[in-house]
Amino acid sequence: MTTSSPSKVHVTTTINGQEHELLVPPYMSLLDTLRELIGLTGTKEGCLDGNCGACTVSVNGRIVDSCLVLGPEVDGKTVDTVEGMATTDGLHPLQQAFLEEAALQCGICTPGFLVAAKGLLDNEPSPSEGRIRHWLAGNLCRCTGYDKIVRAVQKASS
Amino acid sequence: MVATFEPKTDYKVVGTRPIRHDGYDKVTGRAVYGADMKLPGLIWAVCVRSPHAHAKIKSIDTSAAEASTGVFAVITGSDMPKAQSKLVDLGEGNINFKWASNKLMADDKVLYKGHPVAAVAAADRYAAEEAARKVVVEYEVLPSVTNVVDALAEDAPILLDDLVGDDLGKDVNNTNMAAHERHEFGDVEGAMKTAAHTIEREYNMQMVHQGYIEPHNATATWDEENRVKVWTSTQGAFTARTQIAGILQIPISSVKVTPLEIGGGFGGKIPVYFEPLAALLSKKSGRPVKMVMERTAVFETTGPTPGARMIIKLGADANGKLVAATADIWFEAGANPGAFIDPAAQCVYAPYEIPNTRIDGWDVLVNKPKVAPYRAPGSPQVAFAMETAVDELCEQAGWDSMQFRIDNASKEGTRRGDGVLFSKIGMQEVLEAATASDHWNSPVGEAPAGKKRGRGIANGYWFNIGLKSSANLSLNSDGTVQLTEGSTDIGGSRTSMAMHVAEVLGIGAHDVRPTVGDTESIGYTDVTGGSRTTYATGYACWIAANNLVEELKKRVAILWDIDENDVDFNDGVFSSKSEQKKTISFKDLAGKLEDLGGPANSTGSVDLESAGDGFGMHIADVEIDLKTGKTDIVRYTTIHDVGTAIHPSYVEGQMQGGAVQGIGWALNEEYFMTDEGSMANSSFLDYRMPTSLDLPKIETVIVEVPNPLHPYGVRGVGETPICPPIPAIANAIKDAVGVRLYKTPMNAGSIVDALK
Numbered sequence: 001m002t003t004s005s006p007s008k009v010h011v012t013t014t015i016n017g018q019e020h021e022l023l024v025p026p027y028m029s030l031l032d033t034l035r036e037l038i039g040l041t042g043t044k045e046g047c048l049d050g051n052c053g054a055c056t057v058s059v060n061g062r063i064v065d066s067c068l069v070l071g072p073e074v075d076g077k078t079v080d081t082v083e084g085m086a087t088t089d090g091l092h093p094l095q096q097a098f099l100e101e102a103a104l105q106c107g108i109c110t111p112g113f114l115v116a117a118k119g120l121l122d123n124e125p126s127p128s129e130g131r132i133r134h135w136l137a138g139n140l141c142r143c144t145g146y147d148k149i150v151r152a153v154q155k156a157s158s
Numbered sequence: 159m160v161a162t163f164e165p166k167t168d169y170k171v172v173g174t175r176p177i178r179h180d181g182y183d184k185v186t187g188r189a190v191y192g193a194d195m196k197l198p199g200l201i202w203a204v205c206v207r208s209p210h211a212h213a214k215i216k217s218i219d220t221s222a223a224e225a226s227t228g229v230f231a232v233i234t235g236s237d238m239p240k241a242q243s244k245l246v247d248l249g250e251g252n253i254n255f256k257w258a259s260n261k262l263m264a265d266d267k268v269l270y271k272g273h274p275v276a277a278v279a280a281a282d283r284y285a286a287e288e289a290a291r292k293v294v295v296e297y298e299v300l301p302s303v304t305n306v307v308d309a310l311a312e313d314a315p316i317l318l319d320d321l322v323g324d325d326l327g328k329d330v331n332n333t334n335m336a337a338h339e340r341h342e343f344g345d346v347e348g349a350m351k352t353a354a355h356t357i358e359r360e361y362n363m364q365m366v367h368q369g370y371i372e373p374h375n376a377t378a379t380w381d382e383e384n385r386v387k388v389w390t391s392t393q394g395a396f397t398a399r400t401q402i403a404g405i406l407q408i409p410i411s412s413v414k415v416t417p418l419e420i421g422g423g424f425g426g427k428i429p430v431y432f433e434p435l436a437a438l439l440s441k442k443s444g445r446p447v448k449m450v451m452e453r454t455a456v457f458e459t460t461g462p463t464p465g466a467r468m469i470i471k472l473g474a475d476a477n478g479k480l481v482a483a484t485a486d487i488w489f490e491a492g493a494n495p496g497a498f499i500d501p502a503a504q505c506v507y508a509p510y511e512i513p514n515t516r517i518d519g520w521d522v523l524v525n526k527p528k529v530a531p532y533r534a535p536g537s538p539q540v541a542f543a544m545e546t547a548v549d550e551l552c553e554q555a556g557w558d559s560m561q562f563r564i565d566n567a568s569k570e571g572t573r574r575g576d577g578v579l580f581s582k583i584g585m586q587e588v589l590e591a592a593t594a595s596d597h598w599n600s601p602v603g604e605a606p607a608g609k610k611r612g613r614g615i616a617n618g619y620w621f622n623i624g625l626k627s628s629a630n631l632s633l634n635s636d637g638t639v640q641l642t643e644g645s646t647d648i649g650g651s652r653t654s655m656a657m658h659v660a661e662v663l664g665i666g667a668h669d670v671r672p673t674v675g676d677t678e679s680i681g682y683t684d685v686t687g688g689s690r691t692t693y694a695t696g697y698a699c700w701i702a703a704n705n706l707v708e709e710l711k712k713r714v715a716i717l718w719d720i721d722e723n724d725v726d727f728n729d730g731v732f733s734s735k736s737e738q739k740k741t742i743s744f745k746d747l748a749g750k751l752e753d754l755g756g757p758a759n760s761t762g763s764v765d766l767e768s769a770g771d772g773f774g775m776h777i778a779d780v781e782i783d784l785k786t787g788k789t790d791i792v793r794y795t796t797i798h799d800v801g802t803a804i805h806p807s808y809v810e811g812q813m814q815g816g817a818v819q820g821i822g823w824a825l826n827e828e829y830f831m832t833d834e835g836s837m838a839n840s841s842f843l844d845y846r847m848p849t850s851l852d853l854p855k856i857e858t859v860i861v862e863v864p865n866p867l868h869p870y871g872v873r874g875v876g877e878t879p880i881c882p883p884i885p886a887i888a889n890a891i892k893d894a895v896g897v898r899l900y901k902t903p904m905n906a907g908s909i910v911d912a913l914k
Contacts, residue, residue, distance in 0.1 A: 027284060036282075041194035042187015044421070046371045047453040051842035054371050082187035095185040099177045102807035105649035105815065107184035108191060108372040108421025137851035140842060142369045142422050143649060144811055145818030146850040 009072040015040070016084030024071035030064075031055045033071030034081060042082040042111050046140070053139030056112035057081045063119040065138075082111035085118065093156040094118055103152035105143035113139050117153045125158045132157075160768065165802075165864035165871050170729070171660045172870050175807045176667040178653040184419075191419040192375035192391030197446040200377070201230050203279035203439050204286045206293040207455065208268035211525040211835025212302035212315060215266055219294040220276060226289035228281035230443035235265040235275065237438055239407040246404060248397045248428055249625050250531040250687040255404040257318075257494040261528050262405065262434055268297070269317055269493035270527050271836045272458035279439040279447050302525035302835035306467050306488040309334040309524050317493060317523045336495030337521040341503050341576045344514030349482035353473025355555040360469045361543040363902045364828035365462035365490060368532045369819070369847050372421020373451040374460060378436035386413045386437045391420040393427045393646055394685030395677050405434040416676040417646040424819070425531030426461035428685050457840035461530025462829060464489035464497045468543040470506075478557050480566045482514040483507055485575070487540065489521060492528035497521040500576075501621075502536030505881070506544055507575040509585055509617035509773060510566045517575050525835045531687060533816060534620040534877035538823065538884055542902065545616035545885030550898065559889075560598075560615060563775075564589050584799030584863030584873075585617070585773040591861045592775045597795040602779050611781045611792065612894025618774045618881025622874035623688035624766025624867075627695035628681030629702040631659065633758040637745030639663065639706070641672040644683025645695040649815075649876075650808040651686065657804050658696045658870070662703035663744055664730020681763055689874030692804055693865070694766050700869045702762030710747060713754040717742070770865025770873030774798035776817060776882035780890040787909035789825055789891065795857040796882075801865040801873030812875045814856040820883025822848045828903045 008023040015038065024033050029048075034040045034057070043066055046054030050065040057066045058080040085092040094117050097103070104110045113136065120127055120135045127135065132153050133146070141149060183189040206223075220232045241259040245252050264273045276293045280286035303309040303317075314334055323330035325338045350356065376390045386406065392398040395415040403410040420427060432449040439447040451460070466489050473482040485506050489497035499519030507515055529535075552559040567585045574580065592598055592615070605611040629643040643655050656670035663670075683695065707727050714732045715722035718740060726733045732747060734740040751758055779793040796813040803809040826846040830839045839845045864871025884902060892898050897912040 025284070032283075035194075039196075040187070041190070044191070044371075045193060045373065045450065047373075047842050049453065049841055049843070052371055052453075082185075086186050091182075091185065098185050099181040102175070102178070102650065102811055104181070104184055105808070105811055106370070106372070106420060106422045107180075107189060108370075108419075110184055111187050114185060133850040133853075137849040140371055140847055140849065142371055142424070142819070142847065143815045145814035145816075145848075145856050146853055147814045147856045148807070148811060150850060150855070 011072055011075040013074045013077055013079055015079045016081060026072055028071045029067050030069040030071050030074055031066040034066060040081055040083050044108050044111055053112045053116060054109050056115045056139060058115055058119055063116050082114055085114060092118065094121065094153065097152040097156040101148050101152035101155060103144065103148040109139060109141045113141065113149055121157055127157060129154065160867060162866040163869050169661060171657045171667050172802065172804050173806065175805060176653060178650045179656060179672055180647065180652055189419045191372060191421055192389065193450045195377040195389045195418060195448060197377065200446045200448055201279050201281055201443060202283040202286045203277050203436060203447050203449045204283065204290050205274040206276040206278065206290045208264065208271060208273040208275055210268060210297055210299050211271045212300040213268050213297040214300065215264060215268065215275060216296040216298055218276060222292035223278050223289040226292050228285035229278060229289045230445060231279045231439050233277050233435065233438050233442060235263050238263050241405050241407060244404065246400060249623065249684040250425060250428060250535065251496055251498065253401060253429065258401060259405045261494055262431060270459065270525050272455055277435050277439060279443050303334065304524050304526055304831045304835050305465065306490055306522040306524065309522050317525065334523040335520055336491060336523060337499065338518065339499060340518050342516040343573060343577060346482050346484060346514045346516045349514035350473045353481050354476040355551060356471065356473045357547055357551045357554060358469065358471040359547055359550065359900060361900050363466045363539055363542065365465040365526060366823050366827045366829065367457055367462050367845065368424035368426035370422025370424060370426060373453060373456050374431050375450045376432035376436045377446060377448040378433060378440050379446045380437050380441035384412060388413065388433050388437065389416045389418050390433055391427060392417050393420065393423045393648065393687050395646060396644065396682050397428060397685050398430050398433060399677050401430045402433050402437065406437060414676060414678050417674060420646055420648050423648055424533045425535060425687055428687055429461060429530050431460060453842065454840045457845060458837050459527050461532065462527055463532035463535060464491065464529050464539065466539040468540065470543045470547045472547050472551050474551060474555065478562055478565055480510055480512045483512045484516045485540065487517065487519045489536065490524045490526060490529065491521050492524060492526045494528040495521055495523065497529055498536035502540045503576045504574060504621055505537035505619050506540035508619035509568055511568050511572040515575050526829065533819060533880040537620055537881045538820060541616065541618050541881040542884040542888065546888045549889045560593060563617060580771060582863065582866055583771045583773060584861055587861050587863050588773050588775050588797050588799050591859050592777065592797045595795055595797060595859055597777045597793060597857060605781050608785060609781050609783050610894045611779060612890045614778050614886045614889030614893055616776060616882040616885035616889060618878050620689060620772050620877040620881065622693065622769035622772050623690045624694050624769045625684040625690055626765045627683045627698040628763045629695065629698040629761065630680060631702045631706050631760045633706065633748050633751065635749055635751065637665065637748040638669045638671060641670050641699065642675045642680050643672060643695055643699060644675055644680040645691045646686045647674055648686050649811065650805065651691045654692045654804040654808065655695055655699045658699040659703040662700060662707065665744060689772060689876040690769065693769055693868055693872045693874045694764055696804065696872055697766065697868055698762040698764045701764065702760050705760035705762060706758060709758050709760055713751060713758065714742060714747060716754050717750065768867055770801050770867055772799065772873050772875060772878040774878045774882055776886045778883065778886040778890045780887060780894055782891065782894050782909060784913065787906035789909065791821060791854055793854060795859065796879055797859040797861060798875060798878055799861040799863045799873065800875040801868065802862055802871035803860050804870065804872060806860060809860060809875050810858040813858045813879045816877065816879025817856050817883050818848050818853060820880045821887065824884040824887040824902060824904055826903050826905055
């Protein structure tokens with residue numbers, strides 16, 4: 001597993017709607033692929049072992065911890081990150097609700113929570129509080145005690 | 159002479175909830191945190207760490223690592239400058255440069271598992287990790303100690319050969335006891351003998367971690383003019399500069415620290431870890447060097463809060479008044495001195511008026527990471543002991559524990575355990591708010607079959623601190639204001655600073671654009687810690703805003719050709735005192751400055767000795783599964799005197815976040831140590847912090863007893879909320895299932911054991 005060992009993998013992937021053609025080392029995580037190769041540093045590193053959710057992204061519409069996925073695995077797939085949530089029309093309703101409800105303090109877990117919560121609301125527009133708490137249990141926040149995060153997701157749901 | 163202020167209520171900006179200025183960047187992923195730093199030619203570095211908790215380093219061979227693909231530089235303890243033994247105050251705790259340096263990179267001995275012994279910089283992180291595995295270290299393993307009882311035993315292995323312990327003023331050699339201090343007032347023994355009811359109990363707590371989601375990080379360059387530039391996630395750019403310069407043995411003016419956005423700290427990002435190492439690797443490689451800590455190392459080598467052994471004795475008279483108390487407190491410092499026994503002494507009795515008190519505290523070295531401040535360092539530990547002892551005393555004597563807390567509440571003039579006399583405090587108002595709360599007046603409710611419910615209450619206290627802060631203002635021609643301040647923003651403080659300025663200038667919170675400065679763009683500012691930021695930096699912002707008003711009065715005087723003493727300013731409008739009809743708004747004036755003397759800037763700074771004490775009470779309802787011992791929090795309310803809430807949403811956030819950290823500490827979190835001195839649960843999977851699923855909504859009751867030392871009455875709210883949860887939950891467990899637990903964590907296993 002050195003930089004000189006196995007040759008890089010040719011990966012074609014669509015990230016936030018834009019196609020990227022990349023040469024990815026076979027051992028490189030999707031997290032590092034996004035952060036180091038593409039420069040999308042909105043996705044955060046918290047633990048590198050899939051236990052904090054700070055690196056949550058969506059692959060083909062399913063949320064994953066990008067530290068547990070290898071970059072080459074997204075060849076031919078669609079990846080969505082926090083950077084793709086706002087459009088020229090403005091913030092995503094979840095982003096707006098997070099601001100209005102003061103649902104972030106330090107903000108390091110926020111991208112992961114936003115992508116995870118979007119994954120919920122895209123499929124279940126009106127989840128109960130219990131459902132929200134269950135869905136977000138894979139994302140750790142150490143600042144807020146989750147209260148205002150849950151309220152923000154409730155506010156953004158229809 | 160300390161300035162005092164009359165409380166006000168007619169605020170326009172204070173008490174509102176504007177969207178935070180940095181929020182848009184933080185919800186879109188644009189905000190640049192420490193690990194997001196990029197520089198041309200950047201290389202990565204990682205540490206080689208000790209697998210042993212205590213060992214002599216016999217040899218280190220870095221040759222294979224140096225020859226590894228993509229490697230630029232390798233350093234070991236021999237590359238560390240020999241730092242002086244010099245104690246420096248970092249605002250929330252002290253450091254000694256010599257030990258601080260040794261903590262970052264071992265010299266001839268490793269003192270805890272994970273202690274760095276070398277660092278390797280290479281083209282990328284993967285190449286650095288590969289090379290780090292090729293460093294060969296030969297150790298002579300030594301016996302280790304991981305608790306205070308073993309560390310103080312006669313034949314205990316000694317961590318630091320050159321440590322001279324301070325035992326009530328006497329020097330002690332060959333010891334793991336760094337300090338023993340005592341605070342004694344009144345006739346403790348005599349009063350205890352007269353007490354109608356006494357209780358004495360021992361409490362033990364494991365270390366816990368702050369658990370910030372963002373790992374430590376640093377990016378550094380050592381340039382051709384021997385200047386060190388550092389970009390990092392820190393709670394204080396200036397205290398980081400002090401540490402970096404002290405450890406590298408270079409002048410502070412040679413170091414520039416740029417604080418990037420910080421992903422949590424809770425005290426744990428006051429000490430530096432990687433910054434000096436990245437700088438040394440940059441010097442050796444000629445390249446910018448970045449380091450990001452792996453999570454295991456965050457647990458094993460950075461800032462836990464002290465584990466503790468405590469013995470509390472309380473005595474009360476027949477009428478339910480406390481007459482005497484003693485507390486013996488042993489705190490684990492980790493591998494270097496500094497276990498926060500001072501703050502523990504300041505906090506232990508603070509919610510109560512007790513005429514006769516003694517406190518003995520011991521600062522004890524163990525083979526674990528050096529502790530760092532963690533949200534009210536020392537106070538949650540003593541709150542666990544004191545607040546559960548109070549409940550047990552009440553139980554024994556047949557008293558209502560809420561009424562007992564009201565009858566014995568500290569107030570203005572009460573002497574704290576370390577001798578300080580309280581000024582205006584809000585303990586009584588907090589208790590009034592608690593008894594009036596919806597939660598207190600609602601039944602605990604029925605538990606389903608196989609489960610039992612109970613309710614517990616507890617007080618909490620943190621003194622809050624003042625210290626030094628700086629703020630600069632510049633007026634734009636469109637009437638908006640640029641604010642540069644020195645407090646790194648860990649939870650929305652930038653907006654509170656802007657609100658201080660906006661309130662004075664009679665403009666909106668979003669008419670002020672706040673920026674956190676680096677060490678070369680703003681004056682000295684102490685750490686974001688000690689619950690001081692809104693109090694002290696807010697105060698500096700208030701001064702700067704008032705100075706801007708004074709400057710602008712001069713410009714109005716030019717405009718109207720009158721004496722500047724004739725100019726008045728109210729609610730964003732300048733007027734002439736003699737000619738009432740002559741007015742100009744702040745915004746209109748801003749557009750005319752070009753012809754009135756040019757740019758208008760101002761500055762404000764403070765060095766505050768005192769702050770406003772922070773008291774709180776929490777009410778916890780638990781539901782316990784009798785078979786599994788699992789505890790669910792079914793309702794939880796936090797009640798805190800915050801002085802004045804500048805931005806209530808972020809005040810509530812501090813109350814909720816602190817409460818939940820305390821809930822995790824109470825129920826699950828601990829450093830689970832093996833016999834060899836290794837932490838067995840150093841991942842987020844095994845070090846189980848609360849998730850959204852573990853919690854109900856956290857209710858908040860903000861009590862406002864304005865602090866006369868701050869222009870708007872701010873006390874600070876960051877820390878007190880972590881103090882009541884542990885005893886409130888212990889008391890609730892007792893209420894639910896009838897057993898008392900004297901150790902944390904009070905996890906399912908310990909409840910099942912206690913129920914047997």
